[in-house]
Amino acid sequence: MLPVSEARATRSTSSAKPARRRPALAGAGKALSTAVAALAMVLGAGVVGVVGAPAAAAAPISNPSLEIEVKCPGAVAEIQVEWLGTRSARVHWSLEDTAADQKSPVLKYAARNAPGDGTSWIFQNGQPWMAVDGGRGDTASGGGTTWDPEGITQFNHLEVKVSNGTSDQDPTPCSETKRIYNYGMIAYQYALNQEGDEYQSENLEDGIGPDEWDCSGLLWFTYQNVPNFPSWTRMSSANQYTWAVEKAADNHTDLSNLTSQDVIKVDPSDRKVGDIVFYNGHVSFYAGDGRAFSALNEASGVGYNPVNWAPIRGDGSYYRIVGVR
Known part of the structure; x- marks a missing residue:
């Protein structure tokens, strides 16, 4: 499914970085008067990009499942x-030139199944990449539409690659790739x-199927059966709680230190299906x-019950198990 609309690259009107969860191009200024130089062999594919007049920026996602930065020097x-499920998502992106080195920051991302096969997002320029003019402090943003990518039955992770410089600007441009897991x-x-x-x-030796379960089992x-999820220890629900709290407490404010098996703490107002x-x-x-959905007791078995059937532990927060590598 192709995006409905994307924002074109525009010159930033402020050196200050936009606040998180706010439009990356809020108050963006004048149209660029020049075109991006021919881009060759970007991210392994020959491309040519032209920056046009500014368009209204797509609004950021108000309550994303995860928000991170992917960067290398200058981009x-x-x-x-x-x-949104096991095979669909919404992705909002912003791209910023952060160096006066005349290199063009380039963004590419793709939906991947567990083995790493999948399909690239097609930007408004009709290409599987987006670039902004180098050395000008330019920014671009877009996305936010529902993406149900063709060719994969399970959207296991989003692969994001950011580069600063193209092969015609530098034979070895810097690049950084991150994978965000579903x-x-x-x-x-x-x-x-x-x-x-x-x-x-609950019995740590039992309670794990194939057709009888305890809650922690x-x-x-x-999670043990999610492709690409690192193996984890069988724990009681009390120890799972301790694990989640400790993992979430270790996060940097910008979530820059997330690992391939991590946890973020979620305010009840931001809870999402699948949170713990x-x-x-x-x-x-x-x-x-x-x-809520769980293995509750002998009478209820595995199924649904009201989430407030009992007091939520701690300060009432939910926890989201995430992975970035």
Whole structure:
């Protein structure tokens, strides 16, 4: 599915970086009077790019699943991802030239399945890349439309590559690649596949299927089976809570130190389907519409129940298991 609209590159009117979750081109100024030089062999493909008149910037995602920067010296992209399920997402991007080196920052991203096959996002220029003019402090932003990429049955991760410079500007431009994983929605779908199974009281040697589960065993099993999720230790729900709290507390403010198996703390107002919610002696997936999904007890088995059936542990926060590598 191609994007409906993208913002063209424009010159920044301020040296200050836009606030997170605010339009990357808020108040963007005059149209550029020059075109980007011919771009050759960008990200492994020969391309030519032309910067046109400015257009209205696509609004950032107000509540993304994850927002990170991907950058190398002279170029920085801010990427917002909202996972909509196991094979669709919304992605909002912004790209900024941060050096007066006359090199053109370039952005490319693609939807990937577990082995790494997939399809590239096509920008408004009709190409699988976007560039801004080098040495001018220019910015561009866009995206935000629903993306249901063709050719993959499971949207396992988003691969983002940022480069500063092209082969005609520098034989070895800097580049940085990040992969943002869709762990939560895939694990949640695996949990839903167990709906109607029986409950097995918590025992670290049992409670892990194939058709009987305890709450922590269901959580462990579903994530353990997500492709590219690093193996993790079978823990009680109490220890899973401790693990999540400690992982989230270690995050940098800009989430620049996220690892391939990490956690972010989520305010209840920002909770999303697939987030993890902890109670005293219990753990559930958040299922949306005020519901939770878990292996609750012998009477309920594996299924839905109100998310507020008991006090949420700690300060009432939810936790999102994420991965960036």
